[in-house]
Amino acid sequence: MKRHIQPLETLILDQLPDEAVPAYEAALQAVSATVALFRDEATDTWRIEAVREATADQDALSAALALAAGLTGHDATLARNPTEAEGWLARTVEAFPEQPIATRFLVRPSHAEQRRVWGRHVLTLDAGLAFGSGEHSSTRGCLTALEALRLPPNARVLDLGAGSGILAMGAAKLAHVRVLASDLDPWSVRVAEENAVANGLRGRIRAVLALGWNHREIHARAPYxxxxxxxxxxxxxxxxxxxxxxxAPGGRAILAGLLDSQVQMVLAAHRRQGLVLERRISLSPWATLVLRRRG
Incomplete structure (x- = not known):
C-alpha cells in the first residue's frame, strides 16, 4: 500500500550556545523524524534543524521546547519553514544505511537486506521518534564503551533514558543478560519494547515508564x-x-549526552559520590564517560 505523504516542515533553532545544545537537540529528537546539527565557526554557536510532518502534535513540540528552556535557562527562538515532501522519505531511508559501530556492533535499518554478518551483533531498528538510531555520537560512544567491558554472569543492567532501546539491546546481545530499560516518554517505552521483539530479545528486555530513578522495579532490581x-x-x-x-561495588556506569565542555561538571558531581573515572571517549563535540564504583 502506498503511503500518503503528509506536508512537511523544517524546524530551526539558531545561535544556540554549547551548553544549550544537548537539551534542545533532545527536544527536537522527541518530536521529529530527523535532526541535524550545524556549527557556525564565526559566532561559535549552533543551529539545529529538524524535519517532521507539519500536522504533527503542536502541544508536544511546545512542551519539549519549554522543558529545554527550563533545563538550560536559554529561551531559543523557533523558526518553521515548509519543506518539499516529494522524495524526502526516500532520501531519509537512503541516508540511514547500515552503520558499523566499534568492532562488535552493526546497526541495520529494517529496509536493508537482512544478511548474516560474522563477528558483529546486528541491531535492527529505524531512525524515528525515539532517540537512539546509532547515528548520534553519544549512542556510538556508549556502544564503544560497552564492548570493552566484561560483565559478570547474570549481570544486572539498567538502561536509564533508553529511547529506542538500542543500548539495552546491545548489552543483551553482547553479554547475554536481561536488561531493564526505562524512559519518561510513553512512546519511547513502546518503541523500545517493539524493537526488542523485532531483534529476537523478547523476555530479555523489559521497558518501563519512569522519571529518572523513580520506579519501584528500578529500586527492586538494584544494585546494578x-x-x-x-x-x-x-x-x-x-x-x-x-x-x-x-x-554494585565494582559496578560501572556509562554516561553520555554531554558535550566535551561539560565533562568536568559531570565528573565533579560523580566524584563527590565516590565514583572514579575509568575511561573517556571523545567523539567531538560529544563525550562518553565510563565511571566505576570502588569495591
Missing amino acids: DLVFANILARPLCAMAKDLAQHL
Missing part, C-alpha cells in the same frame, strides 16, 4: 553491575547520588 545513562549533563549531575547508591 552496569547502568547506561545517555541523557543530558544537568540531569546526570542531579542524579549522581542516586546512581552511586544503585551501583
Whole structure:
C-alpha cells in the first residue's frame, strides 16, 4: 500500500550556545523524524534543524521546547519553514544505511537486506521518534564503551533514558543478560519494547515508564553491575547520588549526552559520590564517560 505523504516542515533553532545544545537537540529528537546539527565557526554557536510532518502534535513540540528552556535557562527562538515532501522519505531511508559501530556492533535499518554478518551483533531498528538510531555520537560512544567491558554472569543492567532501546539491546546481545530499560516518554517505552521483539530479545528486555530513578522495579532490581545513562549533563549531575547508591561495588556506569565542555561538571558531581573515572571517549563535540564504583 502506498503511503500518503503528509506536508512537511523544517524546524530551526539558531545561535544556540554549547551548553544549550544537548537539551534542545533532545527536544527536537522527541518530536521529529530527523535532526541535524550545524556549527557556525564565526559566532561559535549552533543551529539545529529538524524535519517532521507539519500536522504533527503542536502541544508536544511546545512542551519539549519549554522543558529545554527550563533545563538550560536559554529561551531559543523557533523558526518553521515548509519543506518539499516529494522524495524526502526516500532520501531519509537512503541516508540511514547500515552503520558499523566499534568492532562488535552493526546497526541495520529494517529496509536493508537482512544478511548474516560474522563477528558483529546486528541491531535492527529505524531512525524515528525515539532517540537512539546509532547515528548520534553519544549512542556510538556508549556502544564503544560497552564492548570493552566484561560483565559478570547474570549481570544486572539498567538502561536509564533508553529511547529506542538500542543500548539495552546491545548489552543483551553482547553479554547475554536481561536488561531493564526505562524512559519518561510513553512512546519511547513502546518503541523500545517493539524493537526488542523485532531483534529476537523478547523476555530479555523489559521497558518501563519512569522519571529518572523513580520506579519501584528500578529500586527492586538494584544494585546494578552496569547502568547506561545517555541523557543530558544537568540531569546526570542531579542524579549522581542516586546512581552511586544503585551501583554494585565494582559496578560501572556509562554516561553520555554531554558535550566535551561539560565533562568536568559531570565528573565533579560523580566524584563527590565516590565514583572514579575509568575511561573517556571523545567523539567531538560529544563525550562518553565510563565511571566505576570502588569495591
